[in-house]
């Protein structure tokens with residue numbers, strides 16, 4: 001049988017041949033949750049009568065959503081996670097280490113793995129050629145306890161990014177464009193698999209951004225084949241040992257193939273309050289911003305901070321605008337520090353905060369006021385997402401965000417990059 | 419309200435209608451992150467960002483009725499959990515986001531896919547979970563819903579995934 005990447009990985013982990021539509025119990029390689037979903041997972045593990053985790057070194061609890069903690073209730077939840085981990089030998093990735101999905105790709109996920117996470121953006125790890133998907137706390141509790149889960153093998157939509165990318169256009173714009181096209185439920189229950197002449201040349205950072213946002217089209221996972229670019233990345237993380245080549249078979253059965261001509265894609269934004277409410281920046285009326293946020297598991301990587309710094313160098317953030325920058329991990333923070341990127345950003349007027357989720361989920365570090373507008377590089381702009389249902393969130397690439405911080409309104413980065 | 423309490427096949431209640439794309443951020447907002455360790459308190463805010471008065475209006479057994487892609491967004495199981503704690507008897511929608519759907523089954527909250535254009539707010543519905551029929555008594559109209567996959571029925575019958583695993587000492591799907 002000619003298989004998609006998902007069919008290959010799931011068959012391997014079920015110990016039998018599977019095809020799209022089959023339901024199977026499979027072994028999982030990496031299990032994780034974060035401080036919002038971990039405490040419930042811990043109580044469910046206990047409720048099921050377990051006091052161990054099956055595979056401690058690949059069972060991770062991330063403290064990233066409210067880190068450092070802004071309230072005592074959350075500090076107490078953090079204690080629950082630390083205590084459970086110390087009893088079971090599971091790993092804690094504590095305050096300041098960074099966002100779960102970034103740490104997973106830096107240190108845990110290998111090509112061919114099944115990764116399940118108590119966080120919807122677990123699909124980020126798919127960029128490394130893994131089958132990675134988000135689940136709720138009870139499913140994750142079972143994963144911790146048994147290193148198994150049940151899954152339906154998804155049908156796959158193959159997306160080929162073709163031709164070339166224009167200057168000022170980034171991976172974020174490609175994925176926003178795609179979601180605008182197929183809508184927020186266009187890939188529900190499906191796997192997205194990426195390729196094409198542009199797709200296969202994208203850097204790992206670009207692939208992470210794209211896989212990260214696949215859940216915004218409803219998908220179960222978003223996978224890139226693993227190749228030389230994957231190998232180089234793993235090498236840079238001193239993890240080359242875990243490289244294997246994973247790609248779909250020629251003749252694999254896809255539900256649909258979507259060919260995208262990247263040369264027609266312009267810098268994009270998602271308008272409030274859904275991600276599929278996508279529009280080219282050039283077609284947008286003048287939208288004034290109160291806050292600009294560059295960071296998150298979508299776009300808080302070194303290359304993102306670097307492009308923002310290149311645009312902000314020697315310039316000042318517009319008066320009345322707050323620019324918040326949050327590196328996605330400690331390693332990224334250190335690299336940006338060493339390369340002078342943070343200095344440039346701070347000199348331009350940015351506030352740099354500790355690695356983690358930052359203001360993305362409305363817990364702390366940049367909650368919006370009534371009627372305020374934020375342009376963010378995150379993946380979601382739902383009503384209330386940044387802590388206030390009476391505010392408005394637009395999403396864009398870091399380049400668009402950086403220039404908009406200077407201008408005070410949402411601006412097309414081709415003005416400076418074109 | 420449950421008729422036929424013994425096998426809990428028929429549920430009756432009043433509907434609360436919502437639109438398309440109701441996200442988990444609207445059901446269990448991130449700004450109330452700190453209440454996740456206090457679910458009864460969090461349940462007092464259920465669906466607050468979609469309908470601020472909902473938690474006060476909903477009665478045990480009432481139904482939440484959405485449009486397309488209900489429950490999109492985060493993986494927080496707290497979303498279906500607080501709906502259940504608030505007394506919601508079932509959620510009906512044209513389609514559901516994947517993780518929300520799975521989480522609902524795991525916590526034992528019935529989620530039914532049907533044509534919700536035929537239901538308005540405050541319609542009285544009588545739902546036969548086993549037969550897959552929704553009787554809209556207000557409109558005197560019958561609707562069908564798609565049966566759940568077999569594995570999910572097994573999990574629901576065991577009152578959720580945690581009890582399924584505890585009872586079988588692992589998966590028995």
Ligand code: SF4
Pocket residue numbers: 065099100101119121296297298356357358360361378379
């Ligand atoms: S950065 Fe935002 S989207 Fe990513 S894991 Fe954190 S809260 Fe979720």
